[in-house]
Amino acid sequence: MDISKRRGIMYPSFEIYGGVSGFYDYGPVGSKIKRNIEQLIRNYYVIDEECLEVECPTLSPEEVWIASGHLENFTDLMTECLKCGEAYRADHLIEEYTGKSCEGMHMSQLDDLIEKDRIKCPKCGGDLDKVYNYNLMFQTFVGPGKGKESAYLRPETAQTTYLAFRRLWEIGRKKLPLGVLQIGRSFRNEISPRQGIIRLREFNQAEIQFFVEPDKKFVENFDQVSNIETRIVTKDGKEFNISLENAVKKRIIGIQMIAYFLGRSLQLFERMGIDPKSLRLRQHKDEERAFYSSDTWDIEYISKIFGRIELVGISDRTDYDLKAHMDLSKRDMTVSYEGKKFIPHVIEVAYGIDRPFYCVIESCYREEKDRVFFKFPSEIAPYRVGIFPLVRKDNLPEKAREIFELMKKKRIHAFYDQTGSIGKRYARADEIGIPECVTIDYETLEDNTVTVRNRDTKKQIRVKIDELCEFILK
Amino acid sequence: MDISKRRGIMYPSFEIYGGVSGFYDYGPVGSKIKRNIEQLIRNYYVIDEECLEVECPTLSPEEVWIASGHLENFTDLMTECLKCGEAYRADHLIEEYTGKSCEGMHMSQLDDLIEKDRIKCPKCGGDLDKVYNYNLMFQTFVGPGKGKESAYLRPETAQTTYLAFRRLWEIGRKKLPLGVLQIGRSFRNEISPRQGIIRLREFNQAEIQFFVEPDKKFVENFDQVSNIETRIVTKDGKEFNISLENAVKKRIIGIQMIAYFLGRSLQLFERMGIDPKSLRLRQHKDEERAFYSSDTWDIEYISKIFGRIELVGISDRTDYDLKAHMDLSKRDMTVSYEGKKFIPHVIEVAYGIDRPFYCVIESCYREEKDRVFFKFPSEIAPYRVGIFPLVRKDNLPEKAREIFELMKKKRIHAFYDQTGSIGKRYARADEIGIPECVTIDYETLEDNTVTVRNRDTKKQIRVKIDELCEFILK
Numbered sequence: 001m002d003i004s005k006r007r008g009i010m011y012p013s014f015e016i017y018g019g020v021s022g023f024y025d026y027g028p029v030g031s032k033i034k035r036n037i038e039q040l041i042r043n044y045y046v047i048d049e050e051c052l053e054v055e056c057p058t059l060s061p062e063e064v065w066i067a068s069g070h071l072e073n074f075t076d077l078m079t080e081c082l083k084c085g086e087a088y089r090a091d092h093l094i095e096e097y098t099g100k101s102c103e104g105m106h107m108s109q110l111d112d113l114i115e116k117d118r119i120k121c122p123k124c125g126g127d128l129d130k131v132y133n134y135n136l137m138f139q140t141f142v143g144p145g146k147g148k149e150s151a152y153l154r155p156e157t158a159q160t161t162y163l164a165f166r167r168l169w170e171i172g173r174k175k176l177p178l179g180v181l182q183i184g185r186s187f188r189n190e191i192s193p194r195q196g197i198i199r200l201r202e203f204n205q206a207e208i209q210f211f212v213e214p215d216k217k218f219v220e221n222f223d224q225v226s227n228i229e230t231r232i233v234t235k236d237g238k239e240f241n242i243s244l245e246n247a248v249k250k251r252i253i254g255i256q257m258i259a260y261f262l263g264r265s266l267q268l269f270e271r272m273g274i275d276p277k278s279l280r281l282r283q284h285k286d287e288e289r290a291f292y293s294s295d296t297w298d299i300e301y302i303s304k305i306f307g308r309i310e311l312v313g314i315s316d317r318t319d320y321d322l323k324a325h326m327d328l329s330k331r332d333m334t335v336s337y338e339g340k341k342f343i344p345h346v347i348e349v350a351y352g353i354d355r356p357f358y359c360v361i362e363s364c365y366r367e368e369k370d371r372v373f374f375k376f377p378s379e380i381a382p383y384r385v386g387i388f389p390l391v392r393k394d395n396l397p398e399k400a401r402e403i404f405e406l407m408k409k410k411r412i413h414a415f416y417d418q419t420g421s422i423g424k425r426y427a428r429a430d431e432i433g434i435p436e437c438v439t440i441d442y443e444t445l446e447d448n449t450v451t452v453r454n455r456d457t458k459k460q461i462r463v464k465i466d467e468l469c470e471f472i473l474k
Numbered sequence: 475m476d477i478s479k480r481r482g483i484m485y486p487s488f489e490i491y492g493g494v495s496g497f498y499d500y501g502p503v504g505s506k507i508k509r510n511i512e513q514l515i516r517n518y519y520v521i522d523e524e525c526l527e528v529e530c531p532t533l534s535p536e537e538v539w540i541a542s543g544h545l546e547n548f549t550d551l552m553t554e555c556l557k558c559g560e561a562y563r564a565d566h567l568i569e570e571y572t573g574k575s576c577e578g579m580h581m582s583q584l585d586d587l588i589e590k591d592r593i594k595c596p597k598c599g600g601d602l603d604k605v606y607n608y609n610l611m612f613q614t615f616v617g618p619g620k621g622k623e624s625a626y627l628r629p630e631t632a633q634t635t636y637l638a639f640r641r642l643w644e645i646g647r648k649k650l651p652l653g654v655l656q657i658g659r660s661f662r663n664e665i666s667p668r669q670g671i672i673r674l675r676e677f678n679q680a681e682i683q684f685f686v687e688p689d690k691k692f693v694e695n696f697d698q699v700s701n702i703e704t705r706i707v708t709k710d711g712k713e714f715n716i717s718l719e720n721a722v723k724k725r726i727i728g729i730q731m732i733a734y735f736l737g738r739s740l741q742l743f744e745r746m747g748i749d750p751k752s753l754r755l756r757q758h759k760d761e762e763r764a765f766y767s768s769d770t771w772d773i774e775y776i777s778k779i780f781g782r783i784e785l786v787g788i789s790d791r792t793d794y795d796l797k798a799h800m801d802l803s804k805r806d807m808t809v810s811y812e813g814k815k816f817i818p819h820v821i822e823v824a825y826g827i828d829r830p831f832y833c834v835i836e837s838c839y840r841e842e843k844d845r846v847f848f849k850f851p852s853e854i855a856p857y858r859v860g861i862f863p864l865v866r867k868d869n870l871p872e873k874a875r876e877i878f879e880l881m882k883k884k885r886i887h888a889f890y891d892q893t894g895s896i897g898k899r900y901a902r903a904d905e906i907g908i909p910e911c912v913t914i915d916y917e918t919l920e921d922n923t924v925t926v927r928n929r930d931t932k933k934q935i936r937v938k939i940d941e942l943c944e945f946i947l948k
Contacts, residue, residue, distance in 0.1 A: 008645035013530060016637055016803040017537040020616055020623065025638055028526035028645055028654075047882050050890075052502035056487060057676045058532070058659065059612070059627075063491040080619045087619035138533070140612040140627070142494055142675065144665050145554045145561035149494065153533075153614070163490055164499055171482035171502055173893060180502075185532060185659065191618050201616065202531045329490040408521050416524075419647065 001196075003372070007432050009033070009361065010197060022193035022201030024354075029432045032382035032413070034204070034357055037272055038183055040379065041206045041351060044268060051179035051208060052172055056160035058185050059140070062150040067328035068159045068321060070137060070152075073291045076191055077110055078134040083126025089191045090131045094119060104287030107131045136188045153187035157207045158348060162321045165211070165333060165344075176337055176344060178211040183353075197354050198306050204353035210257070211344040213337065217316065218256040222248075225263025231280035239280075253281075258297055258314050261349045265299055265312050272356060273377045274363045278302045279311075292320045301359040309359060312351045319343040364433060374433030375456055383415040385472050386429040386437040392418055400440040403450070403465060410469050430455060436472060438463075475670075477846070481906050483507070483835065484671060496667035496675030498828075503906045506856035506887070508678070508831055511746055512657055514853065515680045515825060518742060525653035525682060526646055530634035532659050533614070536624040541802040542633045542795060544611060544626075547765045550665055551584055552608040557600025563665045564605045568593060578761025581605045610662045627661035631681045632822060636795045639685070639807060639818075650811055650818060652685040657827075671832050672780050678827035684731070685818040687811065691790065692730035696722075699737025705754035713754075727755075732771055732788050735823045739773055739786050746830060747851045748837045752776045753785075766794045775833040783833060786825045793817040838907060848907030849930055857889040859946050860903040860911040866892055874914040877924070877939060884943050904929060910946060912937075 005011045008027030012019040026034050045051040065071045077090040090110045091102035097119050102110060110131045113119070121128060137152040154160060161168075161182050172178045183206045193199040226245035233239045234252060242252065244263045253259040262281055270276050284296040293315040300308045322343050326333040334343050364374040378384060385407065389400035397418055407414035415434060417425050422439060429437050439451040449462045452471065463471050479485045482501030486493040500508050519525040539545045551564040564584045565576035571593050576584060584605045587593070595602060611626040628634060635642075635656050646652045657680045667673040700719035707713045708726060716726065718737045727733040736755055744750050758770040767789040774782045796817050800807040808817050838848040852858060859881065863874035871892055881888035889908060891899050896913060903911050913925040923936045926945065937945050 005641070006644070008526070008641065011638070011641060013634070014535055014538060014637055016640075016799060016805045017535060020535050020625075022616075023531045023533070025531070025634075026529040027638075027641065028528060031527045031529045034529065043885065047885065047887065052482070053505045054502060055500040055505045055508065057497045057499070059497070059661070059676055061488055061491060061494050064488060078618055085620035087617070087621060134618050138614040138616075140614045142496075142612075142663060143561070144552055144608050144663070146559035147561060151494075160487070160499075163488055164485070164501075166490075167479070167482065167485060167501065170480070187533070189616065189618070202533055325490060331490040411517065411521065413521065 003431055004030070004361070007428075009432075010357075020201075022190055022199065024197050024200060029382045030357070033360065033376070033380055034353060036380045036382075037356055037360065038204075038206060038353060040268060040271060042181065042183065044264070045179065045181045045206075045208050049179055049208075051181045052168060053181045053183070054161060054164065054168070055184060056157070056164070056182065058154050058187065059142070059151050060154055060160060060163075061142070062152065063328060064159055064163065064325075065137065065152050067324045069291055069324065070155060070159075071135065074137060074155055075133040075135050077105075077107055077131050078191055079110075079114065079128045079131050081121035081124060081126045082129050084121060084124040086121055086123045087191060088121075088128075090114070092192075093122070093128075096122075103285070107133070134191065136190065138187050138189050155188050156186055156350070157182040157184050157205050158209060158317075158350070159321065161207070161209050162325060162346075165322060165325075166331065169211075169335060174335070174337070176211060176213055176216075176335075178344075179208055180211070181206065181208045195306055197358050198309055200354055206351040206353060208349040210347040210349070212257070212347055213340075214319070214342055214345045217258075217345070217347060219260045222256060222260050225260055225267070228263045228266055230262075230266060230276075233280060233282040235283040235285045253283075253297065254295060255316055255347070257347050258295065258316065261314050261347070262297055262299060265314070265349070265351075269299065269301075269311060269356065269359075271377065271379070272360050273375065273380055274301060274311075274356065274359050278359075278363065282308075284313075290315070292317050294318050301355075301363075303359065303362055305362070306358075309355050310352070311356050311359060312349065315348045315350070317346040317348050319345050321346060371427055371430055373430035373455060376433035376435070378435050381433050381435050383413050383432070383434045384436070385412060386415045386417060386425070386434045388416075388422060388425050388437060388439045389418050390422060390439055390441040394442070395445065396440050396442075399444055403438065403440065403468065406465075406469065407472075412469060412472055426453065438468065477905055478504070478835070481902075483906075484831075494675075496664055496673065498671050498674060503856045504831070507834065507850070507854060508827060510854045510856075511830055511834065512678075512680060512827060514742060514745060516655065516657065518738070519653065519655045519680075519682050523653055523682075525655045526642060527655045527657070528635060528638065528642070529658060530631070530638070530656065532628050532661065533616070533625050534628055534634060534637075535616070536626065537802060538633055538637065539611065539626050541798045543765055543798065544629060544633075545609065548611060548629055549607040549609050551579075551581055551605050552665055553584075553588065553602045553605050555595035555598060555600045556603050558595060558598040560595055560597045561665060562595075562602075564588070566666075567596070567602075570596075577759070581607070608665065610664065612661050612663050629662050630660055630824070631656040631658050631679050632683060632791075632824070633795065635681070635683050636799060636820075639796060639799075640805065643685075643809060648809070648811070650685060650687055650690075650809075652818075653682055654685075655680065655682045669780055671828050672783055674828055680825040680827055682823040684821040684823070686731070686821055687814075688793070688816055688819045691732075691819070691821060693734045696730060696734050699734055699741070702737045702740055704736075704740060704750075707754060707756040709757040709759045727757075727771065728769060729790055729821070731821050732769065732790065735788050735821070736771055736773060739788070739823070739825075743773065743775075743785065743830065743833075745851060745853070746834050747849065747854055748775060748785075748830065748833050752833075752837065756782075758787075764789070766791050768792050775829075775837075777833065777836055779836065780832075783829050784826070785830050785833060786823065789822045789824070791820040791822050793819050795820060845901060845904055847904035847929060850907035850909070852909050855907050855909050857887050857906070857908045858910070859886060860889045860891060860899070860908045862890075862896060862899050862911060862913045863892050864896060864913055864915040868916070869919065870914050870916075873918055877912065877914065877942065880939075880943065881946075886943060886946055900927065912942065 009030040013023040141148040389396035483504040487497040615622040863870035
């Protein structure tokens with residue numbers, strides 16, 4: 001967190017006004033890493049999987065959330081102190097007091113526990129009020145005066161993709177499966193978000209909706225992931241290592257398409273620099289699964305600091321959402337396809353962006369006795385290369401700027417630094433994970449070569465300026 | 475609009491629920507064009523101008539908007555019908571009735587005009603209520619229960635950039651000018667947005683804040699834009715053609731740095747495909763200028779449909795914002811720089827994204843007697859190339875898929891289409907502005923060449939498959 005704040009990776013928002021928990025800024029270094037993560041996901045889904053991409057508003061009218069079920073079901077159980085007014089998530093409060101899990105418990109069960117265990121307000125010791133349902137969506141109103149309409153900030157991008165399904169069906173040339181990606185902000189008004197950037201009130205998502213035939217939840221090129229060996233936890237709590245091929249064969253993962261995108265996601269996370277040994281697949285228990293899903297699998301990262309972190313959730317949402325919007329809007333969502341008429345089912349692949357971002361940072365962090373550095377893969381690193389004149393005189397800065405301008409022209413993202421000793425500049429570059437640093441020295445002026453120092457090995461070699469761009473891009 | 479909806483450029487959001495004015499979806503084709511526009515702006519400012527980039531939340535606590543002045547000043551004057559409750563923007567209503575401009579008028583002046591001209595509710599003929607101030611920010615509350623905090627969706631990205639100025643100053647190594655880009659969503663709860671995507675309630679911005687020394691509002695490389703000849707309208711209504719060099723010399727544009735970024739923006743808009751002959755610079759009149767600005771210049775596009783459209787506003791915001799946040803937060807915003815202590819001034823370059831997007835679409839639209847097409851520049855076009863097998867048999871689709879896969883590997887965004895006649899496929903490609911189309915025919919199977927058809931000239935040439943990627947990228 002010290003490096004993160006000091007070097008502009010991420011820091012709490014509105015710090016000058018004391019901050020508001022659940023809101024973070026991406027700084028100059030972090031915003032680049034974040035965008036690289038998004039671009040990796042986008043390139044894979046849009047180019048390789050031939051998905052369409054859309055961008056919809058984050059603010060949507062109330063009907064959308066009535067139909068989707070979020071107005072009724074997207075809630076946490078809450079209790080407030082009758083004396084000081086402090087608000088708590090009831091299950092968390094009870095879990096902290098008793099050490100026992102309250103997962104899946106109903107309102108009255110939580111009321112009983114509060115009474116039985118004599119749980120009081122941790123802040124003032126006052127009595128707690130009855131547990132009640134608290135909706136996690138932020139509400140606002142669109143338009144002025146008496147005609148204003150209730151609207152909510154979306155808690156997921158998915159619904160806004162579903163709304164335009166008829167258009168997307170036409171634009172996608174009426175073929176299934178039809179994959180639609182949306183990358184953007186979503187919002188959840190958490191009761192008391194802790195864990196820094198792991199539980200944000202405003203966060204980033206990359207969600208892909210695959211519209212499929214109800215009885216064809218599989219892909220043809222499953223062999224591309226079938227050999228992946230991974231740790232797996234099933235909904236009845238069994239944990240073991242298995243290949244995706246066997247997980248599907250033994251019907252541990254019941255839907256082949258879910259297994260396929262779990263495998264693809266494992267590949268993507270590894271490319272981001274997340275240690276695959278820290279990842280596992282976990283099936284949601286029946287009582288934990290979201291109201292719209294018939295089967296959900298997460299990929300979790302086991303963090304040294306935060307414990308398990310959900311990076312992606314892959315769900316079979318069946319025809320739940322399209323049917324719900326069809327019922328409320330009275331617009332037809334059925335398609336005619338290969339002689340059949342049906343409402344498509346949805347396999348959803350829902351990535352967080354902020355959580356993978358954090359896990360990339362944690363996974364790539366390295367401490368050595370004389371330095372710390374981030375071992376970011378090149379396609380994730382905030383800059384591809386650092387450009388340093390050895391000293392600030394004798395025409396070396398001018399020569400270094402020349403090379404910097406060359407990089408700009410080639411659109412290679414470079415970081416120019418001429419302040420402090422070369423050692424300090426290497427240390428600064430290591431702290432933001434720049435893969436290669438180029439030093440311009442007196443030899444450069446003679447023979448047009450530069451020193452290229454590798455972040456991970458610290459090895460230095462001489463490279464001709466003419467060959468530098470190619471060398472860096474390789 | 476027909477092409478836009480049918481081909482997935484842009485369409486109204488929440489259509490199945492009747493829509494809400496001021497909200498639009500970017501469809502599969504539009505989202506690509508939009509992202510290309512953003513990338514052009516980002517590359518220019520982050521790489522060429524060496525700006526930092528940040529991403530901040532769209533939801534911010536009330537203090538931010540008290541300090542910035544938006545809670546008090548970011549308002550429209552409104553009136554409601556006493557009979558039917560319909561709400562109107564008072565100045566627009568009066569202008570429609572009288573044909574006269576109400577710009578800069580105060581509440582009581584508008585009240586007087588409504589009385590004098592006997593203006594009634596256009597909907598039901600009822601009497602209109604007193605004019606009142608209506609804040610254009612969307613309000614919501616963060617957190618639950620009695621401790622919930624008032625917050626607003628940001629009406630501009632700028633404030634969220636200013637909040638972290640102290641951090642950015644450190645991260646940017648305490649040098650001026652310091653440029654900071656932010657691309658993201660902003661929100662304005664317009665009273666009755668018309669004009670489709672020109673006035674959105676949720677919209678996209680790319681705003682750059684240049685923190686500068688109060689007496690150094692100039693750049694060294696002004697010669698890069700000084701020769702640009704452009705149409706200009708000054709705040710006293712004079713309109714003429716002039717070079718940027720002369721505009722600065724004659725002190726028509728008082729701040730050289732503003733002239734520089736006006737020039738750079740003209741260059742950027744031309745690269746996006748916007749016709750420079752439809753652009754002009756316009757200085758804000760004193761009564762129209764935002765409350766935080768001492769001088770503002772817009773670049774306007776003269777649309778055949780919507781009249782004048784503001785694409786970018788460049789303002790001297792002085793030390794207004796940093797000073798305001800310093801006053802309210804009690805955090806120091808002064809810097810020590812080259813022996814002086816001061817609060818930096820801000821030159822802001824504020825692009826809309828949705829409006830340039832629309833102007834690109836309008837500017838690139840071409841009608842010929844047998845076709846319509848969009849003449850998008852390659853770096854703006856949604857796809858670089860279309861890949862078509864001549865017929866759906868004799869191994870041509872397989873060969874075409876091979877070339878499609880080759881494009882994927884090179885990350886060249888390609889569009890595969892094998893439905894309908896070649897003529898129809900060219901027409902479809904033209905409708906979304908794909909610059910080149912590649913046809914795989916029987917000759918291809920013999921000599922590994924393909925036909926490449928140019929969108930603008932309709933000329934066809936044969937290219938070897940081995941040289942195809944390079945040809946397309948060129």
